[in-house]
Amino acid sequence: MSVDPELRELYQEVIVDHGRRPRNFRALGESARSIQGYNPLCGDKVTVYVDLDDGRVRDVSFQGSGCAISVASASVMTEIVKGMTLAEAEALFGRFHRLVTGAEKNGGDLGKLAVFAGVSEFPSRVKCAVLAWHTLRAALEGEAEPVSTE
């Protein structure tokens, strides 16, 4: 029995790899901001840490547990937003959100984020892909309350 092509598109190697061996999976020091994100429907939990320096993301990391999509999304996010300005990170989240909801088909210039295009075929999994991003945005905006996607 061969694997469904849409499933292969969803669970690409990059996602399976980052889901299994997440990058930047650690806490940052006390000077960093940290905020929790939680998806009460499925129980996925993430804590995003950001170290800002003059309006730029100097360092970013995360910890937590969840499905392959949510862990891989958090992992790839930390790789990509490092060094960005707040405005750049915000704009990228906008594009990522459009990509995973299917509002934008062409993710070709989104680099590694393009692997999440397959999520748009699985509406119930969009919340998994955006949990870490919502949490990052809250951290960048200086929120203190945990973020919930529901």
Place this chain on the structure above:
Amino acid sequence: MSSTVSSAVSRRASSFDVERVREDFPILHQEVYGKPLVYLDNAASAQKPRAVIDAIRWYYEHDHANIHRGLHALSERATAAYEETRGKARRFLNAPEEREIVFTRGTTESINLVAASYGRHVLRPGDEIVLSVLEHHSNIVPWQLVAEATGAKIRVVPMNERGELRLDEYEKLLGARTKIVAITHVSNALGTVNPVRRIAAAAHAAGARVVIDGAQAAPHLAIDVREIDCDFYAFSGHKAFGPTGVGVLWGRAELLEEMPPWQGGGEMIRSVSFEKTTWNRIPHKFEAGTPDIAAVIGLGAALDYVSAIGFDAIGAQEHALLEEATRRVSALAGLRIIGTAREKAGVLSFTIEGIHPHDIGTILDREGVAIRAGHHCAQPLMEILGVPATARASFAFYNTLSEVDILVAAIEQVIEVFQ
């Protein structure tokens, strides 16, 4: 091996023909994502036989009117059909009296009714409510609300590594302060069948009242509230092949009589004035407002349907499915079955090393296999098990051994995707 199981099923329940039974369930005959539907999410909600769908349709096409008040033919027919289900529910539970059957929206509402009415009526500061780690949120949160309001405390019965309640620990929790014991008959997350008769006897010896959450028991086993000797028993229509929006609460007449009303409105009163309102007799005291009449009538058809098949045949079929599925998935690398109670209903909860249950659920769905993945509304239990979630396949009598084959092949796909 699977052929010996099949022949065992056909021997044990020679009158039970699963293919014929499947014909009664229109929804089962469809494809999802181009694959035949394999519905293994029965513990969340069971599918409906045509008899139930037809009863609801007939009611709306011929008999619909409001009940218990009309002076016309339709209202009399609707009332008769509605009340007929009360009799069927009484027989289904082997309850002593029809007036002890209260219709609610479901198990959740039934438990809320007992907690809010009986609980607030009897609980005093320092009194104790005993629950177990196997409870669904719907048998936890209503008690937390009443504990908060009355100053009562909640104590929790632990389990062993198989997912069986520790009765020795349970008996130690019981004492003069114990007023209510509220325990599930069958665990929704693990499938454990609890020894409710023994639980009730110990509670009564301590002077406590016993509430049984029967949501997962009603679809699988014959229930006898007189034999269990509990004080309240709750179940939902939709898990027992009936409609959503209806449930049953059985309570001992003397307790229902002494309990204050829960919701006020029409139907539950005898007379209303701004100076003094008096309550209707039971069970109507607890049925304020126009109920879901069609759902109650549909539930009656569902209870007739399962009673005609019989719980011996249902139990034999589900046991064969569970045994075969358990044996087959146990052989898969990295797969761990969560909940291995010796007395178990048709629930197969599992995890796979390194693969999150939600990813398992998504991949199985694309293979046409509907399961539940998540915390099963039992977060305290997941915490104790040390897992964020499990994948859960749950069987009904209309499932087949070839569907078990498809489940196993789909799980193999999951493992392949993550290799």
